[in-house]
Amino acid sequence: MIRPEQMGYLTRESLAGFHRRKLTTGVTILIMSSALLVLALFVLVALNLGMMLERARANVDVRVFLVEGLDAGRTAALQHPFVAIPGIREARFISKDQALVELRRELGDDADVLEVLEENPLPASYHLELAAGHRSPEAVDAIADELRRWPEVEDVVFSRSWVAALGTWARLFRWGSLFVSVVVLVAAVFVISNTVRLTMASSRRVIEVQMLVGATDTFIRTPYLIEGMIHGFLAGALAMGVLMVGHRLLEVRLEGLAFFTPLQMGGFVVFCVTLGLLGSLAAIGQYLRLRRGA
């Protein structure tokens, strides 16, 4: 148990390392924040990729072209069976005439070319909107396959390859960033652990005297644990700050670039503090074991 009268001493001791070794402390925080910056950057890119993917999937344009010669009654009656299929949220009918109007609008000034046509070659179609959770390439494939079997359906067209490629890249990126994160995390813990070990080595006489006069392990450890947590906090806050500035600068060019929410930023800093704590624990454990010759 640590008593209130010991708190002042423990706080002073925790900060003593920063005061005594300004350069080492500065370098440690810089190295660690660089590592954490890489980590945060990967998480942020993964986050943005995920959001882009979700947006892209929301816009998956599934068009069901109907066979020629269906009467108006039958085409209109298809709306209900389409919506009844799980995963289809909405089905909008686009008649031959509407299709031509849309094409004319899309062509703009070049719409004159349509004048040469004697009759409207565009088929009637349904524009399907998929429900969230049914926008993955596999789900879209399944729906398209089913619809193709319907006699009224001529063809089903959707922007499959682009969505699938984006999905693959996002998945690859997630695995890649997981790997890089693990490497970066181990490096960050190692850097902190080394710095705390340096502090402990330079305080070995103090630790020796503490053990001699009956200090508990908790009392001996506390200043170094606090030191590691402060390292983690400063490095995490610095990394987040740099990332924030970078995001502000990029946001001007890339609209809609997402950033962490305040809660996520807080979580990241808490995570960095935990890393600092882990680094210190490793250093202290090793130092005390060596000291005791166990």
Next chain:
Amino acid sequence: MAAEAIQKGPLDPRTIISFYHVELRYRDQAALSDVTFSITNGEFVCITGPSGAGKSSVLRLITMDLFPTKGQVVVRGMVSTKMKRSRIPHLRREIGFVFQDFRLLEDRSVYDNVAFAQLVVGVPKAARIKNVMRVLTQVGLWNKRDRLPQQLSGGEQQRVAIARAMVNSPKILLADEPTGNLDPVTAQEIIDLLFRINDGGTCVLFSTHDHEIVKTFGRRVMVVKDGGLVSDEQRRVLDRDQAPRLTDRMYQPEVQRD
């Protein structure tokens, strides 16, 4: 019978330290073998023997910095090998320890060095000031409380170390070659100080390899050699005024030869 006595707890309620057939090995080498003795509360014991004989090991076994490979070490009723690690700091608060090299914190004043021992165990500030003042007055250094250790003589530094060891009012004071770095006059002052501490009821274990010091002892002397206890005798307690003093040897021919 001795075995039963130790396992059931010391027969003599005044026993404060007991070693029962203690063996201590460092890898393949035996540092101590078959050492058995007990020390009662308030005793002053001198442990002597050549360097490397095992004196320091005996002291480190008492503070539970080391643990016996075989046998048992019992300190204030606690068996070292059966004791929870987390209890060891609490035992150490009842044991003061001074060394040949003083082991003071060089960047802290005399006062802070002594107060440190109280801070570590969580003594409130008011009591801390009172206790530090008491021990620093006892060792005659209250007026030098603001000095740094390097501003003091060797003897004074050792007195600071003794004050630090005594500030938590321990039941046992272990002194490992405390006079090893000191001239005879200063060494005698330290020994006199240890005697005074013992007069106050603290059990003192004093280790030295110096024959001259041992000769002046009118107390119990244990001789350790090659890791074994070779003799343990209670010498006649001399009147302090009549006991030979270390300073006497400065006028003896054998000392002058050096």
